[in-house]
Amino acid sequence: MRRLGRSPMALAGGLILLVVVVASAGAPLLTSADPLKPSFGRRLQPPRALGGASAYVLGTDNLGRDIFARLIYGGRISLTLAGSAVVLAAGAGVVVGLAAGVLGGRVDDFVMRLADVQLAFPVIMLAIAFVAVIGTSPAALVAVLALAGWVLYARTVRANVLTIRQLEYVEAARGLGASEVRLIAWHILPNTLAPILVIGSSQFATMVLLESGLSFLGMGIQPPQPSWGVMLAEGRDYLSNAWWLATVPGMAISLVVLGANLLGDGLRDLLDPHIRQ
Amino acid sequence: MRSYILRRLWQSAITLVGVSILVFVILRVIPGDPAKMLLPEGAPQSAVEELNRHLGLREPLWVQYGIFLRSVARGDFGQSFQYRSPALRVVVERLPATVQLTLVAMLLTVVVGVSIGIVAAVRQGTGYDYAGTVLAVLGQSLPNFWLGIMLILLFGVTLRWLPTSGFQGWQHLVLPSVTLAAFPTALVARLTRSSLLEILNKDYIRTGRAKGLAERIVILRHALKNATIPVLTVIGLQIGTLLGGAVITESVFAWPGMGKLVVDAIFFRDFPVVQTILILSATVFVLLNLLVDLLYPVLDPRIRYR
Numbered sequence: 001m002r003r004l005g006r007s008p009m010a011l012a013g014g015l016i017l018l019v020v021v022v023a024s025a026g027a028p029l030l031t032s033a034d035p036l037k038p039s040f041g042r043r044l045q046p047p048r049a050l051g052g053a054s055a056y057v058l059g060t061d062n063l064g065r066d067i068f069a070r071l072i073y074g075g076r077i078s079l080t081l082a083g084s085a086v087v088l089a090a091g092a093g094v095v096v097g098l099a100a101g102v103l104g105g106r107v108d109d110f111v112m113r114l115a116d117v118q119l120a121f122p123v124i125m126l127a128i129a130f131v132a133v134i135g136t137s138p139a140a141l142v143a144v145l146a147l148a149g150w151v152l153y154a155r156t157v158r159a160n161v162l163t164i165r166q167l168e169y170v171e172a173a174r175g176l177g178a179s180e181v182r183l184i185a186w187h188i189l190p191n192t193l194a195p196i197l198v199i200g201s202s203q204f205a206t207m208v209l210l211e212s213g214l215s216f217l218g219m220g221i222q223p224p225q226p227s228w229g230v231m232l233a234e235g236r237d238y239l240s241n242a243w244w245l246a247t248v249p250g251m252a253i254s255l256v257v258l259g260a261n262l263l264g265d266g267l268r269d270l271l272d273p274h275i276r277q
Numbered sequence: 278m279r280s281y282i283l284r285r286l287w288q289s290a291i292t293l294v295g296v297s298i299l300v301f302v303i304l305r306v307i308p309g310d311p312a313k314m315l316l317p318e319g320a321p322q323s324a325v326e327e328l329n330r331h332l333g334l335r336e337p338l339w340v341q342y343g344i345f346l347r348s349v350a351r352g353d354f355g356q357s358f359q360y361r362s363p364a365l366r367v368v369v370e371r372l373p374a375t376v377q378l379t380l381v382a383m384l385l386t387v388v389v390g391v392s393i394g395i396v397a398a399v400r401q402g403t404g405y406d407y408a409g410t411v412l413a414v415l416g417q418s419l420p421n422f423w424l425g426i427m428l429i430l431l432f433g434v435t436l437r438w439l440p441t442s443g444f445q446g447w448q449h450l451v452l453p454s455v456t457l458a459a460f461p462t463a464l465v466a467r468l469t470r471s472s473l474l475e476i477l478n479k480d481y482i483r484t485g486r487a488k489g490l491a492e493r494i495v496i497l498r499h500a501l502k503n504a505t506i507p508v509l510t511v512i513g514l515q516i517g518t519l520l521g522g523a524v525i526t527e528s529v530f531a532w533p534g535m536g537k538l539v540v541d542a543i544f545f546r547d548f549p550v551v552q553t554i555l556i557l558s559a560t561v562f563v564l565l566n567l568l569v570d571l572l573y574p575v576l577d578p579r580i581r582y583r
Contacts, residue, residue: 116288117295120559122521125539129303129551132543209420213525216422217540232423236529239430246430250423258418 010266013201016259020252024075031066035073035226039064044242058248061231062238067248074226075252081138081221082207085145086200092146093153094189094196100154101161102184108158115151123148124213131219141220145207152199160192194271202264205257212253228253282571289567296559301345304548304555349556355549359542364549368535368557374444375534378457378527379519381450385458386465386519387512393462394469394508399496401474409466416463421522425456425529442531453530457522461515468511472504505576513569520558 023030045060047067058067100111118126130144161184164170170187178186214220215229223230228249235245316324329335336344348354354364397409432452433441443449476482477500485495520536527536535554542550 113291113295116292117299119517120292120296120562121299121555122517122524122558122562124521124524125555125558128524128539128543129555132546132551133303205418212420213422217525217528219540219543229422232426236426239426239434243430243434246423246426250420250427253420253423254418257420258414261414261418 007266007270009262010270013259013262013264013266016255017204017263020075020256020259021079023072024079027069027072027076030072031069033066033069035065035069036224037065044238044245046242047244047248050244059242059244061245062234062242065226067231067245070226070231071228071248071252074228074231074249075256077138077221077225077227078208078211078229078253079256081141081145081211082204084142085149085207085211086204088142088146089149089203090153090196090200093150094157094192096150097154097157098161098184098189101158101165102180111154111158115155118151123210127210127214128217128219131214136220136222138221141211141214144214145210148210149203149207152203153196156195156199157192160195161188164188164191198264198268198271201260201267205260205264208253208256208260212249285567285570289563292563293560296556296563297346297349298342300552300555300559301342304552305341305345354553354556357542357547357550359545359547359550364547364553367550368538368553371533371535371538374532375520375523375527375536378450378453378532378534379516379523381454382457382461382519382522383512383515385454386461386515389458390462390465391469391508393466394473395496395501397466397470398473398477399492406470409470413463413466416459416466419459421456421460422525422529424459425452425526428452428456429529444533453526453532456529457519457526460522461512461518464511464515465508469504469508472507473500476500476503503577506573509569509572509576513566516565517562520562 039060040063042056042060042064043062045056045064047059048057050059056066056068058071061067061070096111100108127144127148130147131140134140134143165188170183173183173187211220212227212229212232215227216233217229218233221227221230223234231249232246232253235242235247235249238245316328334341352365354368356362357364357367360367393409393412397406400406429441429452432439439451440449441452473496482495482500485499486492490499523532523534523536524539525536526532527534528540531537535558539551539554541547542554
């Protein structure tokens with residue numbers, strides 16, 4: 001944690017994410033407005049800064065709903081989905097990568113070919129094909145996102161296992177009679193943690209993009225739920241008379257993606273011993 | 278060298294077989310009863326059963342997969358539910374629009390990305406470098422569907438300089454291709470910068486400079502050539518990003534290509550078309566990456582595969 005201070009990039013990224021997460025988590029405290037309730041008398045109000053009513057900081061949308069409320073409640077959905085997907089992808093990827101690296105042979109061949117096959121598809125195409133088949137419930141979306149993300153972890157962990165296994169300290173532990181399970185849990189896994197952390201934070205950005213992209217196309221979170229991608233899709237029909245509708249959610253997505261990318265890049269510089277030298 | 282080529286060919290073939298299995302599993306095994314989708318609503322159960330048997334859907338899975346593979350090999354991807362014509366023809370008709378868009382985006386990516394990378398590396402630590410890095414970070418953070426909409430807002434709605442949808446003439450290509458190219462351009466710029474910086478520290482570059490070569494020749498002839506390999510690899514991988522990005526970009530700009538087609542096909546549950554697009558795009562990706570791998574030794578004679 002103290003090391004985080006040495007990378008302004010990681011720090012800035014972490015702070016951005018923290019602010020967005022706190023705002024989303026504290027949504028009910030930050031606004032009393034209902035993100036779902038239409039109010040047709042107050043449609044398309046401009047944000048306060050553009051001369052709109054002071055009750056609506058970011059204005060209202062085409063159904064008169066408070067955009068600020070939708071934004072922070074939408075953040076809950078987008079961030080939760082992306083976060084769960086990263087955790088699930090990392091978990092599955094680590095297990096599969098460990099299995100491939102430790103067991104080797106057929107298992108390894110199979111897993112690596114599977115990874116090749118999956119990487120041959122554009123992520124979004126594979127995701128929409130799966131969504132078409134298994135539906136757009138939040139659980140299905142997390143599963144689809146995780147499915148799109150496990151390969152990175154599996155490849156990294158596998159490569160790490162193969163190098164770390166050859167190192168002297170692992171040989172020494174083996175010589176002292178440590179079991180294979182103990183070797184993995186105590187000596188190999190902790191050393192793959194740093195790259196997993198780096199991949200995880202960069203991937204959080206990808207997941208937010210993918211979720212909002214799917215929702216934008218109508219294949220993710222369904223209206224009237226306020227996912228950022230849904231808000232963006234709704235706003236694009238009002239570009240000529242209410243441009244803020246599409247602008248605001250896009251800025252939120254960009255901010256989160258920027259934060260996660262900065263954090264990921266910063267962490268990589270901090271944790272990668274080759275770069276630190 | 279020859280055995281390397283053979284091994285890569287073999288790996289690519291295995292990957293493509295895997296691709297066909299995956300597509301088969303996603304679209305044939307999971308979504309229930311295709312016969313019900315083909316027949317008008319309320320068709321009698323006996324007709325559904327009859328069609329299922331006719332389509333081979335009552336055979337064991339591996340037999341079905343064999344049938345599927347044989348028809349795909351013949352170029353028969355089934356009938357599009359939506360267009361009532363062969364799925365392959367429906368997809369191929371949309372292909373030129375997507376190829377045009379991705380080629381222009383790819384060109385933009387390479388030219389702009391590599392140029393920004395070179396300038397940033399050569400002028401390391403200056404305002405140029407800083408501006409390039411900021412641009413690259415932004416390019417990787419702006420979602421392309423939002424960037425597209427913002428470009429429409431600025432250049433289409435507000436300034437009225439460029440058309441925002443449609444497919445006639447170069448003006449229509451500007452906004453979609455810039456939108457599509459933003460992310461890979463940023464990536465290529467960062468990578469070119471870092472891989473060029475690494476090489477500029479090498480002895481042979483110092484030698485080149487010491488013997489009085491013009492800086493331009495040192496950079497373009499000696500350094501850039503060796504910085505090309507990581508960049509080329511990433512460009513190969515970006516083909517996937519471009520094809521995927523086309524799905525969203527084409528939807529934003531109503532561009533009549535494969536990306537928009539696949540989105541529409543999903544909404545109509547037109548699985549034969551979805552399947553065709555999945556297989557086609559994966560095949561293109563695998564073959565182009567194979568090509569990239571085979572290009573390495575041409576670019577760098579030191580690379581000799583065993």
